[in-house]
Amino acid sequence: MTTTEHGEQRAARPAEPARTRPPFHRRHRSGLITTASIVVVLAFWEITGRRMNPIxxxxxxxxxxxFDVQVRSGLLPQALLDSLQPLLLGFCVAALIGIPVGLLIGRYRAADAALGVYVTAGYAMPLVALIPLFMLWFGLGFTVKVVIVVVMTVFPIVINTRAGVRAVPRALTEVGTSFMASELHIVRKIILPATVPHIMTGLRLGIGRAVIAIVIAEFFTAIGGLGGQIILAGQRFDTAGLFVPVTVLMVLGVGLTHLVGWLETKVAPWAGPADTDQD
Structure with a gap:
């Protein structure tokens, strides 16, 4: 009981329980499940793989x-470098093209009517069929790899950016218009921040397409990079050597996807998923 300045007695408010930090297994539940899943799959693969013909x-x-042999010989690092250069350059060019085009066709109906059909057709069309044409135009070197990566990566970025612009509530743009904001300010201050989560989704999808594109480019063009190592290992029936670049490509795709996700937390922290303790 507590006494006020007027002599009245009131029940003391119970102290709030101190917030305790969740245990380790709850804070890292997803990571532990992923690790356990990988360990189980690798153990099963190791046991069954030893009983199969190595061919x-x-x-x-x-x-x-x-992997250790290829790293020591310098073959794998050089192949990784040969693949990373056109992949990253092509991805950056695709982002620089795809984001403005997506904003344009998402914001203006006239632009969507003029360009939307090409975006839809390009996304749906098997672009691998155009690689022989690209080889005629750009040769068999670095340039054609970049072009293939750009063409196969740009459409998911455009489509997701357009979807993000169309998802912006009309009330937000009307507020900007009512305060006499210019069209440029509405796009920069209202539409673009609200579209960032969709843009990042497009970039994550584009990363996967870019990894596939660089391998396809190296299959069809100059035998080099990680794609070239896959072809050479397959021709020698070297199954273990074939899995090395395949595994590197998988790790590369996952790593770049997580890098884009990390970038999203820095660019748009408000769009991150809520941290819940749900079972």
């Missing part, structure tokens, strides 16, 4: 040994 399959320990 038809391999297993993780053999792939790790082959």
């Amino acid at each position: 038809f399959s391999s297993y993780p320990s053999a792939i790790v040994r082959k």
Whole structure:
């Protein structure tokens, strides 16, 4: 009981319980589940792979040994560098093209009527069929790889950016108009910030398309990079050597996707998923 200055007695408010930090297994639940899943898959693969003909399959320990050999010889680092350069350049060019085009066709109906059909057709069309034409135009070197990556990456970025612009509530743009904001200010201050989550989704999808595009480009054009290593290992029936660049490509795709996700938390922290303790 507590006494006020007027002599009245009131019940003391119970102290709020101190917030305790969740235990380790709850804070890192998703990471632990992912790690356990990977361990189980690798263990199963190791056991079954040892019982199969090495021409038809391999297993993780053999792939790790082959990975060490290729790294020591310098073959794998050079192949990774040869693939990364056109991949990153093509992805950046696709983003620089796709984001403004997506904003344009999402904001203005006339632009959508003029360009939207080409975006839809380009996304739906099997662009691999155009690679022989690109080879005639740009040769077999670095340039054609960049072009293939750009063409196969730009459409998801455009489509997701357009969807983000159309998802902006009309009330927000009307507020800007009512305060006599120019069209440029409405796009910069209202539409673009609200569209950032959709843009980042397009970039994440584009990363996956870019990794696929660089491998396809190296299959069809000059035999080099990680795609070239896959072809050479397949021709030698070196299954463990074939899985090395495939694994590197998988890790590269996952790593770049997480990098874009991290960038989203810096550019648009308000769009991050809520941290819940749901089971």
